[in-house]
Amino acid sequence: NAGVTQTPKFQVLKTGQSMTLQCAQDMNHEYMSWYRQDPGMGLRLIHYSVGAGITDQGEVPNGYNVSRSTTEDFPLRLLSAAPSQTSVYFCASLGTGELFFGEGSRLTVL
Amino acid sequence: GESVGLHLPTLSVQEGDNSIINCAYSNSASDYFIWYKQESGKGPQFIIDIRSNMDKRQGQRVTVLLNKTVKHLSLQIAATQPGDSAVYFCAERTGGGNKLTFGTGTQLKVEL
Numbered sequence: 001n002a003g004v005t006q007t008p009k010f011q012v013l014k015t016g017q018s019m020t021l022q023c024a025q026d027m028n029h030e031y032m033s034w035y036r037q038d039p040g041m042g043l044r045l046i047h048y049s050v051g052a053g054i055t056d057q058g059e060v061p062n063g064y065n066v067s068r069s070t071t072e073d074f075p076l077r078l079l080s081a082a083p084s085q086t087s088v089y090f091c092a093s094l095g096t097g098e099l100f101f102g103e104g105s106r107l108t109v110l
Numbered sequence: 111g112e113s114v115g116l117h118l119p120t121l122s123v124q125e126g127d128n129s130i131i132n133c134a135y136s137n138s139a140s141d142y143f144i145w146y147k148q149e150s151g152k153g154p155q156f157i158i159d160i161r162s163n164m165d166k167r168q169g170q171r172v173t174v175l176l177n178k179t180v181k182h183l184s185l186q187i188a189a190t191q192p193g194d195s196a197v198y199f200c201a202e203r204t205g206g207g208n209k210l211t212f213g214t215g216t217q218l219k220v221e222l
Contacts, residue, residue, distance in 0.1 A: 090153055
């Protein structure tokens with residue numbers, strides 16, 4: 001099992017550009033989520049999904065879109081990147097009470 | 111303990127000593143708590159969890175204590191090793207759903 005796989009690991013964007021962070025899990029978990037991690041702050045929930053075809057907003061959803069067409073994949077889209085979106089992004093899926101995290105995607109917006 | 115701000119609180123311990131990392135949680139209705147370990151450049155990893163109907167749970171070299179009266183959670187690491195150096199943070203779940211609220215973390219440094 002690969003667990004939770006995120007790509008890319010690093011990305012630099014210019015303000016206004018769009019991009020998609022990919023997340024895939026092979027554990028057949030229904031619940032998947034995206035967090036951002038900023039210095040001095042805890043992980044903050046962006047969007048989450050309780051199953052294919054179902055998504056919902058978390059604590060900081062503005063500027064991000066998600067979709068869940070399959071159980072395995074949960075991509076995060078930045079529609080028009082802003083410097084405030086410079087962060088490390090983590091995808092996670094929920095097993096029996098435990099969140100499994102990917103290795104993170106470090107995004108810099110210039 | 112944990113705090114909101116730009117700098118993580120840091121705990122420095124000697125190799126072989128015991129470490130105690132503290133967390134104050136916010137919601138008295140939280141029913142489930144988890145400790146995570148995050149090494150530099152990696153994603154958080156589950157260490158141990160505890161439900162609100164317990165006040166202590168032990169794992170391998172780790173113990174979590176829960177004091178609901180003062181909304182306090184602690185993680186004890188026995189015989190701390192260099193590989194324990196990481197950021198540790200707690201998370202709480204409220205309302206039986208899947209959403210977790212994470213603390214800001216404590217940096218543990220193990221000195222040889």
